[in-house]
Amino acid sequence: MTLRDILAERPAARPKIPAAIESLRTVFGERIVTGEDVRRAHAHTTTYIPNQAPDAVIFAECEAEVQRIVGICAANETPIIPFGVGSSLEGHVNAPQGGISIDLSRMDRVLAVHAEDLDCVVEPGVTREALNAHLRDTGLFFPIDPGANASLGGMAATRASGTNAVRYGTMRDNVIALNAVMADGRLIRTARRAKKTSAGYDLTRLLVGSEGTLGVITSLTLKLYGIPEQILSGVCPFPSVRDAVNTVIQTVQTGIPVARIELLDAQSMQAANAYAKLDLKPQPSLFVEFHGSPASVAEQAEMFGILAAENGAGALEASNRAEERSRLWKARHDMYWASMQLRPGSRAIATDVCVPVSRLADCIGETQEDLQASGLIGPIIGHVGDGNFHVTLLLDMDAANEIEAAEAFLTRLAERAVAMDGTCTGEHGVGQGKRGYLHGELGAAVEVMQAVKTALDPHGIMNPGKIFLT
Known part of the structure; x- marks a missing residue:
């Protein structure tokens, strides 16, 4: 799906939405909110997909209230968009057909x-x-x-x-x-x-x-x-991304029960050092973590170190101190924001694919070559132990040629992963942004999904505009 496709959608009008809002206000009073700021805060804001706000937001506090809300919306054929904290990346909380956002954050017991x-x-x-x-x-x-x-x-x-x-x-x-x-x-x-x-x-x-x-x-x-008796986390630098990925493949195939094994390419390491104030080598690196008894953790780390050394890696710098582990993984978790510092003023498109781990080196290598040929800035990180990696494109949203190049790249990335018997999304989901890739991956299975959707939601009120193109 391109940005142009999303903006061009003109779904059928939902004329009973005002009646649904009035009925909900009668039952829930001031817990249904129609102010613009609240509505926009409950639509998509994380990436370049445009914000499509609901007509109202309602704050549910228990299961029975959710039933009541859905019942009123169903009677008025009004779309329902569930909302947690809004951290999804593919437009899941947008309301392209309007409707009611059900904020579930107060159901927190x-x-x-x-x-x-x-x-x-x-x-x-x-x-x-x-x-x-x-x-x-x-x-x-x-x-x-x-x-x-x-x-x-x-x-x-x-x-x-x-x-x-x-x-x-x-x-x-x-x-x-x-x-x-x-x-x-x-x-x-x-x-x-x-x-x-x-x-x-x-x-x-x-x-x-x-x-x-x-x-x-x-x-x-x-x-x-x-909770494991001991947790050991560390960083290991490599000469190249391919060397790091080959170590991942060997680690998985050898059966080392690594708990986390994360790839950061050189650009990502540069961003992490600057954003998190770290002093790590600005080379492609693996962040790893081992769980178990002190003896088993030591054995896992030793075996991993041997494999890494065979692929030209530097020494594994590791610690079992909670504060050092926390600092390391916070740097990894903050990579979305850290990456944006590589191009101040840019907007980010965060995407992911997943392939069989044996094809991971090929997929990442071809993706790096594609980024270079396209002239795009796109640091790569990933949960590479299960074949999943992410590219964060940094774009000038006012440059139409740049947006066009990025969307062409995203299509090639999805097709590349599927051609390697992988998937267009390992964990971000389909939402609005990846609807156009689903049929190429699953074929007639998408029609079966649509039949299930129609059977369970004949009026199309449950988060419409997501997963399916129609």
Whole structure:
């Protein structure tokens, strides 16, 4: 999808939106807000996709209220856009057809922690940092870490992953069950707390990653893990990106149970040093982390160091001190903002693809060559342990030729990943920005998805304009 395509969309009018707003105001009073600043704050602002504000924002405080809101919107065929903290990157919270943004941030309670079963139940507005703060005294933690302090409902809706995914999996692997309000106002529970089931369709996995297009998530049952006895984090510089990626491939294929293995190219290292006030070598580098007992962590680090040295790496500089580990990973998580300092005044297009790890070196190498040929600034970072990497394009939004070059590059990047049996999005989701790539990746399966969407949401009120072109 190009910016021109998104701006040119002219969806059918939704004439009953004013009636829905009045009905909601009767029930919820001042908790439904129509002021422009609040509406714009609940639409997309993170990248170059234009802000398309809803007609109103309503702040839900419990599951029953979500049901009531959806019921009123359904009766008036009014679009519903679920909102957590707004950290998604592909226009997921935009309202291209207008409608009501349901802000779920006040539904922020941890409902239960079952330490003996290694799971918990949370409302969708709980953020990952808040959950781990709540769990601190239990010896447990929730590992999925996309960087931003996202809401867990939003993380489930976009099937998020992040830096720990190579060891702990993605949201797909860590949501046991969920509650959701469907387009007709019905509340469903997709599963019980058992760790496995053969009872019917896997509705949990259907809703995880559905981006709010099938229902509004109102609670989540999540897997938890024991906090490792020891955590060791470090940085290892390499002569080239290919050398670093070859080390990643060998680490994965050797079976070293690395918890995090993140790539930063030379541009990214330059930006991280300047933004986070670090003094690391401005070379392509791997940020790594190992979890386990002191003996197992030492063994993992030693094995990794041997593989890295065989690929020309410098020494692994590592620490198990919490403050040093925190500083390192904060620098990694701040890379979006750090990258923008490479070109002051620019806007960023953050995109991602994912390929089988055996094709990772080829995909990144071809992408670097493409960036150079296109004359674009695009630092590369990635959760490379599972084949996922990100390019952050830095653009002058007033330069039409630059936007055109960037959009052509994004199309080639998506097609390159798919040609290597990968995906156009490893963790950002489809939203508005990647709708045009989905059919090329999945073919007729997209029509099956659309049939499911139509069956569950016949009036198209659940986050319309996302995932599908029509």
